[in-house]
Amino acid sequence: MGSTSSMLTQYDIEEVQDHCNHAFSQQEIVSLYHRFCQLDRNGGGFVSADEFMSVPEFAVNPLSQRLLRMLDGLNFKEFVAFLSAFSPRTSLQEKIEFIFRVYDTDCNGKVAFDDILSILRDLTGSFMTEQQRQKVLTHVLEEAGYTKNSHFTLPDFMKVRLFLLTLGCYGKLAA
Incomplete structure (x- = not known):
C-alpha cells in the first residue's frame, strides 16, 4: 500500500x-x-x-x-x-476511546478538568462565558461524584461516560 x-x-x-x-x-x-x-x-x-x-x-x-x-x-x-x-458499525466502547483521545489534549493518558474545559471552550465559543462553562462542568463532575481536581483515565471515562453527561448537562443548563 x-x-x-x-x-x-x-x-x-x-x-x-x-x-x-x-x-x-x-x-x-x-x-x-x-x-x-x-x-x-x-x-x-x-x-x-x-x-x-x-x-x-x-x-x-x-x-x-x-x-x-x-x-x-x-x-x-x-x-x-x-x-x-x-462509522455506525463501530462499537460504543471504540467511540468512547476515540473521544477520550480527543479530550486528552496533552496526551498524558488522563483527562482533567482543564482538558474538558478546553473542549467546551472550543465547542461553545462565544455562546457561553468562561464562568458559565466552569459552572456547567463543575455541575457535571459533581453529579458524577467527581471534583474539579479529579483526573479520569480511560476506564473512569468509560464508566461515567463523561462526554454524554457533559452534553446532557450542557443542554439542560443551556435550555
Whole structure:
C-alpha cells in the first residue's frame, strides 16, 4: 500500500478492514482510498495537516485543531482507522476511546478538568462565558461524584461516560 498511486489489492482491502474492525465494507474502503488519494496531493502516501484542512467540513469543525494532532501524517490504513470512529458499525466502547483521545489534549493518558474545559471552550465559543462553562462542568463532575481536581483515565471515562453527561448537562443548563 506504500504509494498512493498504486491500486488496492484484495489483500490490502481485507487488511484495512481487519485494522478498523470491519467498520467499513470493502466498497467503502475503496471509496475512502480514492478520497485519500485526492487528499494526498503530493502522492507520498501520507496526508498532512494542511491537506486535511483543505476539506471545508473539517476546516470549520470547532475541534479541527485538536483532531489535527491525531491526523497529521496518517497513511491510508491509519486514515481509515481514524474515520472508523464515525462509522455506525463501530462499537460504543471504540467511540468512547476515540473521544477520550480527543479530550486528552496533552496526551498524558488522563483527562482533567482543564482538558474538558478546553473542549467546551472550543465547542461553545462565544455562546457561553468562561464562568458559565466552569459552572456547567463543575455541575457535571459533581453529579458524577467527581471534583474539579479529579483526573479520569480511560476506564473512569468509560464508566461515567463523561462526554454524554457533559452534553446532557450542557443542554439542560443551556435550555
